[in-house]
Amino acid sequence: MDAALLAPAAGLDAFLAEAASLLPPGALLRGEDCAPYQADASGCRGQAAAVLLPDSTETVSALLRAAARHRARLVPQGNRSGLVGGAVPDGSGRQAVLSLARMRRLREFDPLNRSAVAEAGLSLSELNRQLEPHGLWLPIDVGSDPATGGLVGANTGGSRLLRHGDARRNLLGLEVVLADGQGSVLDLTAPLRKNNAGIDLKQLFIGSGGALGVVTAASWDLKRLDASQLTLFAALPDREAALVALDAFEQHFGETLSAFEVMGAPALNATLRQFPALRHPLAGSVAGCYALVEIASAMPGLDALLQERAEALLASLHERGLILDAAFGQAERLWPLRDSLPLALAAAGTPLSFDVGLPRSRLPAFLSAAERWLTAEHPALRLYDFGHFGDGGCHLIVLLPRGMAAGYGPAKLAMLKSALYQLVADHGGGFSAEHGVGPLNAAFYRKFTCPAAQGLAAGLQRLLDPAAALGRHRYG
Amino acid sequence: MDAALLAPAAGLDAFLAEAASLLPPGALLRGEDCAPYQADASGCRGQAAAVLLPDSTETVSALLRAAARHRARLVPQGNRSGLVGGAVPDGSGRQAVLSLARMRRLREFDPLNRSAVAEAGLSLSELNRQLEPHGLWLPIDVGSDPATGGLVGANTGGSRLLRHGDARRNLLGLEVVLADGQGSVLDLTAPLRKNNAGIDLKQLFIGSGGALGVVTAASWDLKRLDASQLTLFAALPDREAALVALDAFEQHFGETLSAFEVMGAPALNATLRQFPALRHPLAGSVAGCYALVEIASAMPGLDALLQERAEALLASLHERGLILDAAFGQAERLWPLRDSLPLALAAAGTPLSFDVGLPRSRLPAFLSAAERWLTAEHPALRLYDFGHFGDGGCHLIVLLPRGMAAGYGPAKLAMLKSALYQLVADHGGGFSAEHGVGPLNAAFYRKFTCPAAQGLAAGLQRLLDPAAALGRHRYG
Numbered sequence: 001m002d003a004a005l006l007a008p009a010a011g012l013d014a015f016l017a018e019a020a021s022l023l024p025p026g027a028l029l030r031g032e033d034c035a036p037y038q039a040d041a042s043g044c045r046g047q048a049a050a051v052l053l054p055d056s057t058e059t060v061s062a063l064l065r066a067a068a069r070h071r072a073r074l075v076p077q078g079n080r081s082g083l084v085g086g087a088v089p090d091g092s093g094r095q096a097v098l099s100l101a102r103m104r105r106l107r108e109f110d111p112l113n114r115s116a117v118a119e120a121g122l123s124l125s126e127l128n129r130q131l132e133p134h135g136l137w138l139p140i141d142v143g144s145d146p147a148t149g150g151l152v153g154a155n156t157g158g159s160r161l162l163r164h165g166d167a168r169r170n171l172l173g174l175e176v177v178l179a180d181g182q183g184s185v186l187d188l189t190a191p192l193r194k195n196n197a198g199i200d201l202k203q204l205f206i207g208s209g210g211a212l213g214v215v216t217a218a219s220w221d222l223k224r225l226d227a228s229q230l231t232l233f234a235a236l237p238d239r240e241a242a243l244v245a246l247d248a249f250e251q252h253f254g255e256t257l258s259a260f261e262v263m264g265a266p267a268l269n270a271t272l273r274q275f276p277a278l279r280h281p282l283a284g285s286v287a288g289c290y291a292l293v294e295i296a297s298a299m300p301g302l303d304a305l306l307q308e309r310a311e312a313l314l315a316s317l318h319e320r321g322l323i324l325d326a327a328f329g330q331a332e333r334l335w336p337l338r339d340s341l342p343l344a345l346a347a348a349g350t351p352l353s354f355d356v357g358l359p360r361s362r363l364p365a366f367l368s369a370a371e372r373w374l375t376a377e378h379p380a381l382r383l384y385d386f387g388h389f390g391d392g393g394c395h396l397i398v399l400l401p402r403g404m405a406a407g408y409g410p411a412k413l414a415m416l417k418s419a420l421y422q423l424v425a426d427h428g429g430g431f432s433a434e435h436g437v438g439p440l441n442a443a444f445y446r447k448f449t450c451p452a453a454q455g456l457a458a459g460l461q462r463l464l465d466p467a468a469a470l471g472r473h474r475y476g
Numbered sequence: 477m478d479a480a481l482l483a484p485a486a487g488l489d490a491f492l493a494e495a496a497s498l499l500p501p502g503a504l505l506r507g508e509d510c511a512p513y514q515a516d517a518s519g520c521r522g523q524a525a526a527v528l529l530p531d532s533t534e535t536v537s538a539l540l541r542a543a544a545r546h547r548a549r550l551v552p553q554g555n556r557s558g559l560v561g562g563a564v565p566d567g568s569g570r571q572a573v574l575s576l577a578r579m580r581r582l583r584e585f586d587p588l589n590r591s592a593v594a595e596a597g598l599s600l601s602e603l604n605r606q607l608e609p610h611g612l613w614l615p616i617d618v619g620s621d622p623a624t625g626g627l628v629g630a631n632t633g634g635s636r637l638l639r640h641g642d643a644r645r646n647l648l649g650l651e652v653v654l655a656d657g658q659g660s661v662l663d664l665t666a667p668l669r670k671n672n673a674g675i676d677l678k679q680l681f682i683g684s685g686g687a688l689g690v691v692t693a694a695s696w697d698l699k700r701l702d703a704s705q706l707t708l709f710a711a712l713p714d715r716e717a718a719l720v721a722l723d724a725f726e727q728h729f730g731e732t733l734s735a736f737e738v739m740g741a742p743a744l745n746a747t748l749r750q751f752p753a754l755r756h757p758l759a760g761s762v763a764g765c766y767a768l769v770e771i772a773s774a775m776p777g778l779d780a781l782l783q784e785r786a787e788a789l790l791a792s793l794h795e796r797g798l799i800l801d802a803a804f805g806q807a808e809r810l811w812p813l814r815d816s817l818p819l820a821l822a823a824a825g826t827p828l829s830f831d832v833g834l835p836r837s838r839l840p841a842f843l844s845a846a847e848r849w850l851t852a853e854h855p856a857l858r859l860y861d862f863g864h865f866g867d868g869g870c871h872l873i874v875l876l877p878r879g880m881a882a883g884y885g886p887a888k889l890a891m892l893k894s895a896l897y898q899l900v901a902d903h904g905g906g907f908s909a910e911h912g913v914g915p916l917n918a919a920f921y922r923k924f925t926c927p928a929a930q931g932l933a934a935g936l937q938r939l940l941d942p943a944a945a946l947g948r949h950r951y952g
Contacts, residue, residue, distance in 0.1 A: 112719055112837035113868070115725075135727070157670045163731075165671070168643055168679075181498075184928040194633045194642070194833035194869040194909035196683045198925055199933045199951065203644075203679035207672050224730055247588055251611070254700055254774025255639075255731055298730025305781070357670035361588035392589070393670040433670035448675055452660040457675045459939050475675065 002230050006348075011070030012094055016050050018066045019096075027053040027102065033251040037077060037088075037097045041144060044085030044440055047093040048075075055102040057216045058177060061183035063098065064214065068181040075472055076210035078147030079123060083355070084155060086209040086438030086472050100149050103216060106130055108191075114222045115191035120149025120215050127220075136222040139164035143339055152215045155207030157340075157434045162390040163258040163296070164223065167206065172405040173219035179212075179465040189219040204460065209436050212464040213469030226258075228302035230295045230310055234326040235287035236262075239364035239389075241322040242291055243275040246360070246390055249293060252313050256306070259294040260390030264367070267341050267397075274344035278337055281327045291389070292338050294331065298424040338443050341386045345397050350405040352413065356424045357433030363389060366427040370396065373423060378416065380404060381399055393433045396420070414443065421448060437473050445473075487546030488570055492526050493574075494542045498642060503529040503578065506752060510947060513553060513564075513573045513728070517620060520561030520916055522889070523569040524551075531578040533651060537659035539574065543945050544657040546841065550574040551948055552686035554623030555599060558630060561912030562685040562948050576625050577897065582606055584667075590698045591648055591667035596625025596691050603696075604871075608878070612698040615640035619815055625691045631683030633910045635814075638866040639734040640699065643682065650678040650812040655688075655941040665695040680936065685912050687947030688940040693739030702734075704778035706771045706786055707810050710736075710802040711763035714863075715840035717798040718767055722836070722866055724798075726790050732782070735770040736866030740843075743817050750820035752814060758801045767865070769812050770807065782818045817862045821873050826881040830872040832900045833909030842903040846872065849899060854892065856880060869909045889921065898922060913949050921949075 020028050029051040030036070039045040050094050052074070054060045067074055077087040077099045089095035100121040108117040118127050125145045128137045140151055142158040150156070152174065157166040164170065173189040188202045205213050236242050242262050249257050268290050272280055282290075287421070295306050306327065317323040345351045358366055367385055373381045380401065387394040398416070400408055421431045421444055431444045446454070458476035468474065496504050505513070505527040515521040527551070530536045543550055553563040553575045565571035576597035584593040587610050594603050603623045604613045615625055618634040626632070627643040628650065640646065649665040664678045681689050712718050718738045725733050744766050748756055758766075771782050783804065793799040821827045834842055843861055850859045856877065863870040874892070876884055884892070897920055899905045907920045922930070934952035944950065 043624055108666065110835060110837050112723055115835065135857065155672050155676070157672075161669060165645070168676075169607055169641070178928065178932070184931075186928050186932065189931065190904055191835050192833045192904075192906055192907065192909075193637060193867040193908040194864065196633075196910060196912045197906045197908040198597050198913050198921055198929065199684045199688070199936060200631070200644075200679070200682070201572075201932055201936075203676070203682075206676070206679075208675045212675070227730065250590075250700060250774075252775070254703065256773075256775060269649060297732075298726075299728070299732060331670065357668045358581040359589040359591065359667050360588060361586050371484075388670065391669040428666055428668075430666065430668055430671040430673045432673040433668075434672060434673045437674050445674055452654065452662050453674065453677055455660075456654070456662065456677055456940075460675060460677075460936075463935050463939050 012049055012072055015066055015070035015072035018070070019052055019063055022059055022062045023052060024055060027055065034097070037099060038089050040080045040085060042083040042085060042440060046089040046169060047091050048089040048097045048115035049094055049150060051097040051099055053102045055149055057185055060177045060204070060214055060216055064177055064179055064183035064216045066085065068179070068467055071467060072096060073469055076100065076214050076470065078120065078150030078153070078345045079145060080399045081144035081146040081150060082438065083435045084438030084440040086436055090472065095162060098214060100147060107217060109149040110191065112322065113191055115219060116222060117189050118148050119215055119217045120147060122148050124148055124151060125191040131222060135225050138170060138220050139223050140167060148218055148445045149215045152206055152218050153208070153210045153405070159259050159261060159388060161388060162260060163255065166224065170221050171202070171218060172221050173207065174205055174215055175217040176205050176213040176215055179467065182380070189217055189413050191219045193221065205306065207436065208232060209438065209471060209473060211461060211473050216430065225299035226296040226298055228297045228306060229331065230303065230306040230328065231331040232293050232310060232326055232328045233281040233334050234291045234293065235282045235285040235324040236289050236291060237324060238288040239367055239451045242289055243361065245291065245317055245322050245365055248317060252309060253295050256295050256297045257362065257390065258296040259292065261292040261338050261387065262289050262389035263338060263341065263386035264289050264384060268337060270348065270384060271337060271340050273349050275340055277341065281329055281334065282325045287324050292334055319476050338386060341384060342397065345384060345399050349402050350466055352398040352417065353402065353434045354420060356394050356396065356429050356431060357434050358392045358394060358424065358427055358429035360389060360392040362427045363392065363394060366423065366429065370420065370423055373419070375396065418444065418447065439472055442473060452464065455471065459467045483598055484669065488525055491542055491546035491548035493522055494546070494815055495528055495539055498535055498538045499528060500531060503531065503677045509712060510573070513575060516556045516558045516561060516564050518559040518561060518916060520564055523566040523567050524565040525570055527573040528776060529575050529578045532589030533653065533661055536653045536692055537661055540655055540712055543837050544655070544943055547943060548572060549945055552576065552627030552690045552946065554596065554629065555621060557620035557622040557626060558690045558914065559911045560916040562912055566948065570720065572865045574690060576623060576692065578765035583693060586667065589610065589667055591668065591695060592625050592698055593665050593693055595693045596623060598624050600624055600627060606699070607698060611701050613701050614646060614696050615699050616643060616646065624694055628682055628691045628694050629684070630912045633867070633869060635735050635737060635864060637864060638736060639731065646697050647678065647682065647694060648697050650681055650691055650730060651679050651693040652689040652691055655943065655945045667695045681942055683912065684789065685914065685947060685949060687937060687949055688833055690946070693848045700774035702772040702774055703776035704773045704782060704803065705807065706779065706782040707804055707807040708769050708786060709757040709810050710769065710790070711758045711761040711800040712765050712767060713800060714764040716902065718765055718865060719827045719837065719840055721798050722792055724789060724793060728785060729771050732771050732773045733866065735768065736771040737768040737814050737863065738765050738865035739817065739862035740765050740816060740860060742860045744813060744860065746822040746824065746860060747813060747816045750823050751816055754816065757803045757810065761801045763800050807925065810878055817860060821875050824875060825878050826876040828874040828876065828893065830896060831909050831911045832872065832905050832907060834866060834868045834870060834903055834905035836868040836898065838903045839868065839870060842899065842905065845903070846896060846899055849895070850874065894920065894923065915948055918949060
């Protein structure tokens with residue numbers, strides 16, 4: 001890497017003085033006031049030179065021009081719900097946070113086009129609150145409440161990707177301010193579903209964590225709210241059975257299969273131990289794993305039909321020994337069983353989290369191999385899995401029991417992680433399914449990405465951000 | 477542009493001699509044998525120095541290395557079903573066609589992952605023929621039969637985009653040979669639904685018409701075949717009513733609304749006049765426009781339910797004066813009414829075709845404005861529209877009656893087209909919805925694309941193809 005890029009921002013003070021003149025009063029924070037903006041949901045923490053809170057695209061553009069002149073470095077930031085440190089400043093105290101938190105207008109809403117143009121700081125929940133009276137929503141479903149700009153930067157997937165796709169699939173357009181020295185504004189917000197009038201430039205900025213340009217607004221393809229729904233919980237002998245059951249559910253329910261989440265029995269049991277208020281929907285069952293299945297449609301009045309068909313399917317799967325037991329339930333009661341595991345384990349020791357994606361057909365073999373490997377190499381540790389079986393997304397937690405964390409220093413932890421990611425790669429998977437790339441997994445990006453791809457990514461970053469002014473992750 | 481890029485390929489003969497040594501016998505065509513490879517479905521025609529027919533990625537890579545050494549220029553080509561000349565050589569006789577026609581293996585098929593890795597020359601129809609016994613398909617629906625690599629290059633949309641999305645939405649991965657001098661192979665074919673382990677490089681090559689790299693294989697996200705279906709044909713007073721009816725169909729059928737195609741009455745009448753074998757499904761109706769509506773689901777056994785609900789909805793729309801008449805019918809009978817217009821008009825005069833995309837909410841206003849403009853400026857010409865109302869895609873044909881074509885020379889035609897595209901832009905639309913950019917519309921790309929976007933696209937092309945070795949369209 002060019003040594004100049006590593007040097008601290010030369011004109012930081014001059015930049016901050018100019019930024020203060022560009023921003024509204026109270027929109028440039030220093031010192032203690034920066035504290036809330038220095039960490040993300042993973043706990044990754046840095047030290048900001050300042051926090052800039054522009055309230056318009058024009059101001060973002062002016063800030064990027066000033067940053068280029070003074071060689072200042074900016075880290076774009078949304079709601080800090082990220083999990084790889086991609087939106088927090090480094091520890092140098094020389095990077096400024098460019099928070100989009102004050103850009104939260106819903107600029108356009110076109111119900112007949114089912115589209116909305118929202119500024120990057122508008123949160124997912126607030127967008128959906130405004131859309132609800134019109135029977136529409138942006139159907140990204142995650143445990144946290146990211147800024148909509150953060151959805152773009154992370155290409156958020158979530159639990160209902162099987163039916164609704166990731167952020168990319170729900171995007172019609174973007175507005176991006178470029179780090180080209182001029183702060184050029186790329187207005188690609190036209191809410192068009194068919195538009196192939198040149199290279200689709202917006203794709204570059206989706207999932208690249210704010211490293212190639214500052215996303216200031218997005219044009220979303222909205223969907224109708226679900227009007228029919230069914231949620232059920234099933235006990236299965238093992239993950240091979242879960243794979244066959246998933247296929248059967250797709251054959252019977254087609255595009256209405258909305259989620260097919262699978263967690264290992266140890267994961268469910270650990271959750272129930274930690275949170276006695278949660279009830280086991282199938283108390284007394286002895287299963288290898290459990291599936292939370294959701295079927296939903298925007299077509300109203302299907303509830304009875306869905307239930308009738310699900311009962312028939314469950315009976316047939318039970319007869320084949322693929323499902324041991326099952327119960328219908330309310331979504332609000334069943335999802336917490338799936339969502340509470342990270343918290344439950346955090347109370348039981350030191351959890352090491354993995355967010356990996358595989359061809360779903362290879363999930364059973366991968367999970368067995370991972371369990372075998374951990375038992376052989378780290379017999380005192382336990383593996384918990386819970387994830388988006390239906391789309392191949394898999395969250396793993398390796399738990400270091402209390403008192404053992406001291407024996408696992410940074411080097412040993414890095415080796416453990418690397419070995420597990422190697423198993424993922426051996427099974428055709430990727431080391432970051434939903435969380436993107438940031439300081440927390442940058443080393444694995446370098447290890448598990450083919451050289452041609454790394455070279456091209458670095459070239460793109462040099463093209464779009466020649467002064468290395470933006471973001472946390474350098475692809476070079 | 478660098479003058480060197482415009483100079484004819486210096487070492488063309490040396491390149492072809494080396495290419496002959498790299499290719500299997502019979503896989504390098506010269507002279508007359510090139511004829512079938514020199515035109516696309518639009519009739520755009522060029523002159524090839526040769527046609528190269530590699531049968532493996534390794535050979536494509538070797539050809540790109542040789543092309544870089546000899547500064548030869550290649551135009552990647554699939555089934556020549558494109559409509560903007562993007563895959564045919566120019567008239568210089570100095571460009572070689574790089575046809576993917578002999579790379580047509582289905583490399584991998586994973587039914588439990590619902591994915592397939594197909595080489596770029598495998599046609600859409602052949603892929604779907606192989607998938608059908610497994611109850612799966614790639615649900616891109618177009619009148620022609622493109623190579624699957626062509627689907628990628630054009631980001632094909634088609635008539636069922638409303639439900640299934642475009643090629644991009646159905647892609648999990650790509651294999652691309654880069655024009656980086658080394659013929660580096662970017663293997664991004666892992667069939668992962670969740671993969672955010674860095675910049676999603678494959679997105680660059682989707683919809684860029686082979687200009688940034690040679691797509692040699694694609695990894696597709698397959699869907700289950702439809703198991704329930706309903707097709708109906710409706711007469712409506714005008715396009716404003718069509719927009720309200722579209723909204724009502726979405727409210728009642730949600731994600732099962734598969735197509736909502738609208739054609740003006742003149743388009744239907746011209747089709748029926750030309751093809752007497754086609755029968756008017758609503759003979760005697762006097763309507764402003766007609767809608768072909770398809771509702772479908774991969775969930776079996778819904779036919780009766782869909783029909784019952786459609787009848788109720790049609791009755792209520794009829795009561796509100798939004799639908800004048802309607803009939804259910806077989807898909808095989810109704811779709812030809814929609815698909816035969818271009819052929820019908822070609823027999824009636826000289827058709828000028830437009831493929832534009834708008835926010836669907838603005839289609840009625842745009843179409844009225846276009847009609848008013850044509851009547852005022854070119855009273856002897858007629859406008860016909862037929863298109864993908866549900867996704868905002870709109871095919872327009874301006875018909876020059878027989879005998880008038882002589883009065884419309886190239887300059888006058890270009891002005892007419894430009895004025896119509898300006899109306900599209902004024903209504904928030906784009907000048908190429910599905911057909912991409914090629915020699916036939918390159919001038920409109922320069923006119924209707926904002927300078928910042930053109931600059932970035934040109935930079936990307938320089939980064940990925942520094943020697944201007946690939947494709948027909950230069951973004952610079």
